[in-house]
Amino acid sequence: MSKQINVHPVDIYSILTFYSQFYTEPRGKNIIKVCMGTACHVMGASEIFDYISKKLNITDGQTTKDNKFTLEKVMCLGCCGMAPVITVNENFYGRCQLEKANKILKELQTGDMK
Numbered sequence: 096m097s098k099q100i101n102v103h104p105v106d107i108y109s110i111l112t113f114y115s116q117f118y119t120e121p122r123g124k125n126i127i128k129v130c131m132g133t134a135c136h137v138m139g140a141s142e143i144f145d146y147i148s149k150k151l152n153i154t155d156g157q158t159t160k161d162n163k164f165t166l167e168k169v170m171c172l173g174c175c176g177m178a179p180v181i182t183v184n185e186n187f188y189g190r191c192q193l194e195k196a197n198k199i200l201k202e203l204q205t206g207d208m209k
């Protein structure tokens with residue numbers, strides 16, 4: 096790519112690593128984001144993150160070996176009144192407790208997600 100657009104590789108790399116919208120590793124089919132903002136943190140987001148992390152055997156920013164899931168910690172998603180909040184791809188799940196997180200994971204793993 097560097098040769099094609101005549102830009103030094105380090106310049107491309109610096110852009111890739113500066114902007115959070117770009118990634119240097121392949122991402123999973125399902126992107127799970129756990130809000131770690133203040134309201135969500137107070138309402139138990141860390142426990143939810145740890146639970147999902149343990150279930151998928153990955154941590155922040157990692158993707159499962161089968162490329163089905165990427166797990167990320169994010170800051171405020173802008174719906175603090177629904178804390179704690181997780182997102183899966185474009186779907187929001189508010190007031191997410193461990194039971195709900197488990198149900199979401201099961202549905203994703205079995206392909207029953209609606």
Ligand code: FES
Pocket residue numbers: 130131132133134135136170171172173174175176178179180
């Ligand atoms: S702190 Fe989680 S949505 Fe605002």
